[in-house]
Amino acid sequence: MPHRRDTSGWVRLVPVLLLLPVVILFSVGYVVPLAQLVLKSLRHDGAWSLNSYIEIANSPAFLWIVLRTIALAATVTIVCLLIAYPLAYAISKCPPRPAAFLLVIVTLPYLTSVLIRTYAWIVLLSPNGPINQLLLHLGLISEPLQMVFNSIGVYIGMVQIQLPLMVFPLYAVLARVNPSLAKAAQSLGSPPTDAFLRVTLPASMPGVISGCTLVFLSSLGFYITPELLGGPDSYLIAQGISLRVLILGNFDEAAAQSSILMLTVIAVFLVFRQRIAEELDDRPHNNIPLAGKSTSGLSARWPILERLTAVLHGPSMRLHEALTVVGRPALYVSAGLTLLLLVLPFVVVIPLAFSDAPYLTFPPPGYSLRWFSSLLKNTQWLDALSFSLRWAGLSALLSVAIGVPAAFALVRYRFSARVPVYLLLISPLIVPHVVIAVSLFFALAGSSLIGNPLAFALSYTIIGAPYTVVVMIAGLKRFNRTLELAAASLGSSPLVTLRTVTLPLLLPTLASAALFAFIVGFDDVVFGLFLSGPTATPLPMRMWDNIRLEISPQIAVIAVLFLIVLALLMLLRLFVSAVVQSRRPQESLHH
Amino acid sequence: MSVSTAMVSERATASVATSQSQRGSVSVNSLTKMFGPVKAVDDVSLSIEPGEFVALLGPSGSGKSTLLMMIAGFEVSSSGDIMLDGVRINDVPSYRRGFGMVFQSYALFPHMTIAENIAYPLRRRGLSGGDVEREVTKALKLVALDGYGTRLPSQLSGGQQQRVALARALVFRPPLLLMDEPLGALDRKLRQQLQMEIKLIHKEVGSTIIFVTHDQEEALSMADRVAVLERGRLQQCGTPRELYEQPATAFVADFIGEMNFLPVELRQAGGEICARSADLSLEVVQEASQVLTSGDRGLLAVRPEYIGLTPDERATATVLESAYTGTNQSVLVQVGCIRLTARTSVSPGRPLFQSGQRVRIEIDAAHTRVFPAAR
Structure with a gap:
């Protein structure tokens, strides 16, 4: 039970002070620009008007784009759910160590730049790429399939890129489902598959809902993968918006389309917020919704259905028994294939980096370090790299500095604006980056901030801070507060307790939070598209241009370097938690 | 380790025992705690002599833990007074009250060794170097865990961890030791063994002890006096024999024996x-x-x-x-x-x-x- 503190006097001010920095930054850099964007969409030639909306409503092309976007997002969501569930379920059944290892494999692609993964898919799916070669070799096809630069490529790439976002919430819920429940169902006469359907699956519905919401919403506003893997005939809404801003200069329509996209996403988000804002919910959950109950307390069912189940009982039990035999192998095969899909990009990217060919070809005809040395000789790449490291690093520190106090305020204090503030702080996870970037572009247009590194610091912090908030909230909720009471009873003032007990134990969480915030900024392409200038070009923009204009193994080299750094950071994080877990006495008590 | 340190630890218990004089009288007067409209603790008055061992007994939700948390300073009372040695301490923050506290979940700091855990309150009081080491050694000896200082909490069994928690709560010689269901997480045999040890340690150090439990057998066998609570109200406070033979209310009569x-x-x-x-x-x-x-x-x-x-x-x-x-x-x-x-x-x-x-x-x-x- 959280111990309620005195809510009188200056104690009330503590959460306000903790939230002040993040709220100010979000107001200036996020809420105000978005509000201006919506206002802009409602104005035409200096007067209030719905002109822009009428224009796009009358455009059949726009309706097709909307339909195409929704169809893509829905299909990607369903495919992700179908292939992520067996994997999440299998991981939840693993012993702790293999499970942790498998989760790292799921996390690795999630942390790797979308750009790098999309690049890998271009290589994998190209007419002379490894997949076509394999199919030709097996004799399944007689000529290469066209799988890239059309909607097939977009679908395949999107599913792989969104998969981790589906696996995480499913795993989080499945790992919490009490395994005794399925055992109890079996002891009561359910074959394992029946027990799964009746007990485990319903109990995992919150994870299904939050996973589907996350994947669907982030697919709606996806830009990079459709732009790089798709063809000119398969435009999606985010591409339409950036095209209007960057090429056509049709700002009013862009504002209107952005507003529609943003408001749709926010509406869906608010409908499902209970699942997403679950982290802050203190009430016990009633995970399984109660169906219509009769007065006897039994589910009310149609008599015909009742009779049907009675008739079908025998065959259905035999079916379940048969399924039990194939169930386990099918589960493992499916989970294995999904894992393969997750790591496939790395399988091509790593050898490609060591290619000795002067152009992109897979498998590489020979191996050399020529692309590594070409990177090190190219000052443009190195400048971009140092720009990204510097400003993504600064933004990560800033995100931690404003996100961590905010997480403390949200977890440790009760105040009326708590849930709205939380939803605001995590909303950049949901609102498409294209929309945020366009709004900043409009807000900063004409000022010297376009093409200025400070604009990057601001936008990276706005998309990074939600990660620090979410990671810290989870860490603080797991934190055993009795330890703080113990420290107080032993004579520690609140600040000393924070320094000697709370922060040392939360160190691994802080490291994760900073890592996430850094990677989000370091990977960004979308803000780069709108905010870059001659003196401010982040690394992903260089990669973006390279992929669009020449496609060389250069990107693979960056991917490999990125993976090495990521592996080092993950090792560092493991090391930090290992130190916290098993710290030997540093100030020895024995001379 | 030098010979002199060993000799000091031989005398450890004696010096801890003499450190307690007539401090540690606690009284609560008309103490009430509201959680919204619910009275978790309802007008409880209780006075405890220095060196007395008092158990707060009641079913879950009776307010016994809330009462203890208010004495510890982790909950703010809605009305009424908490007095220590005649001084009102309602507004003193928990970390300045100087009471030892043992939690049901042990609450040992997982990132510190056993010795560092026990040294923690000493360092908060400005002790350092040899003083800390001497006191930690004494405290470990008091709970029969000599030589366990370099281990981590996770390397100890539940019973051992609770003994460390006890040592940590006693090492700074608090006038009052608060225990919140300290044996609740242990199995029956270990519980009985630790009950005995706590009684012996109480005799040695002489601190006032307030002990929360829902186990009437534990309360009756350990405490000098037992305060029975139900729905936030103090039903009766008396010696185990008084409670058994002259229950003041039907609830006490039913709850005890x-x-x-x-x-x-x-x-x-x-x-x-x-x-x-x-x-x-x-x-x-x-x-x-x-x-x-x-x-x-x-x-x-x-x-x-x-x-x-x-x-x-x-x-x-x-x-x-x-x-x-x-x-x-x-x-x-x-x-x-x-x-x-x-x-x-x-x-x-x-x-x-x-x-x-x-x-x-x-x-x-x-x-x-x-x-x-x-x-």
Whole structure:
């Protein structure tokens, strides 16, 4: 039970002070620009008007784009759910160590730049790429399939890129489902598959809902993968918006389309917020919704259905028994294939980096370090790299500095604006980056901030801070507060307790939070598209241009370097938690 | 380790014991805690002598933990006073109260060694170097864990961890030690062993102890006095014997030990009240009080050991079930529409009571108490 503190006097001010920095930054850099964007969409030639909306409503092309976007997002969501569930379920059944290892494999692609993964898919799916070669070799096809630069490529790439976002919430819920429940169902006469359907699956519905919401919403506003893997005939809404801003200069329509996209996403988000804002919910959950109950307390069912189940009982039990035999192998095969899909990009990217060919070809005809040395000789790449490291690093520190106090305020204090503030702080996870970037572009247009590194610091912090908030909230909720009471009873003032007990134990969480915030900024392409200038070009923009204009193994080299750094950071994080877990006495008590 | 340190630790317990003088008297006056509209602690007054061992006993939700948390300074009282040695401490933050506290979940800092855990309160009090080491060694010896200092909490068993928590809470010689269900997470055998150890340590260090438990056996066997709480109200505070023999309320009578309750009719005669049970043709006379008035229905409480049974074929009472426990036999008897449990001592040669047997019931009026019926 959280111990309620005195809510009188200056104690009330503590959460306000903790939230002040993040709220100010979000107001200036996020809420105000978005509000201006919506206002802009409602104005035409200096007067209030719905002109822009009428224009796009009358455009059949726009309706097709909307339909195409929704169809893509829905299909990607369903495919992700179908292939992520067996994997999440299998991981939840693993012993702790293999499970942790498998989760790292799921996390690795999630942390790797979308750009790098999309690049890998271009290589994998190209007419002379490894997949076509394999199919030709097996004799399944007689000529290469066209799988890239059309909607097939977009679908395949999107599913792989969104998969981790589906696996995480499913795993989080499945790992919490009490395994005794399925055992109890079996002891009561359910074959394992029946027990799964009746007990485990319903109990995992919150994870299904939050996973589907996350994947669907982030697919709606996806830009990079459709732009790089798709063809000119398969435009999606985010591409339409950036095209209007960057090429056509049709700002009013862009504002209107952005507003529609943003408001749709926010509406869906608010409908499902209970699942997403679950982290802050203190009430016990009633995970399984109660169906219509009769007065006897039994589910009310149609008599015909009742009779049907009675008739079908025998065959259905035999079916379940048969399924039990194939169930386990099918589960493992499916989970294995999904894992393969997750790591496939790395399988091509790593050898490609060591290619000795002067152009992109897979498998590489020979191996050399020529692309590594070409990177090190190219000052443009190195400048971009140092720009990204510097400003993504600064933004990560800033995100931690404003996100961590905010997480403390949200977890440790009760105040009326708590849930709205939380939803605001995590909303950049949901609102498409294209929309945020366009709004900043409009807000900063004409000022010297376009093409200025400070604009990057601001936008990276706005998309990074939600990660620090979410990671810290989870860490603080797991934190055993009795330890703080113990420290107080032993004579520690609140600040000393924070320094000697709370922060040392939360160190691994802080490291994760900073890592996430850094990677989000370091990977960004979308803000780069709108905010870059001659003196401010982040690394992903260089990669973006390279992929669009020449496609060389250069990107693979960056991917490999990125993976090495990521592996080092993950090792560092493991090391930090290992130190916290098993710290030997540093100030020895024995001379 | 040098010889002198070893000699110091030999004397460890002696010096800890002498450090407690007449500090540590605690009293709470009309203390109330509201959680919204709910009174978690309702007008509780209690005063505890220096060096006394008091258990707060009650079912879950009775307010015993909330009361302890207010004394510790982790909950703010809604009204009333908390006094330590005559000084009001309601507004003193927990970390300046200087009370030791042992938590049910041990609450050892997982990132510190055992020695660092025990040194923690000493460092907060400005001790360093050899002083810290000496005190930590003493404290470890006090809880019989010498040599465990370099380990981490995760490398110790539950019982050992709780002993470390005890050492950590005692190492700075607090005038008052608060324990919140400290043995709740341990298995029965370990619990009994630690109960003994805590009593011994209490004798050695002489701190005042307030101990929260929901286990009446634990409270009765460990504490000098037991305060029974129910729904936030203090029902009675007394020695274990007082609670058992002279329960102040029907709740205490029911909660402590086994008790039979018989419905009775009350009739007042002068300064006395007469309780009559129709089923048993029994009359008990007791001094009248405010809560007991004529014409009311009451409850007559009698412990199983004060119900005598005699085999009698003409009697109206029937044995329903019986359980033999070695020295005793518990017998469930039906008479009219009431059921009673009697406990009879088993003597060699005398036959045990059998189901269906007719028995005559005798109740020793001197060992009964009457309570108002509306419990």
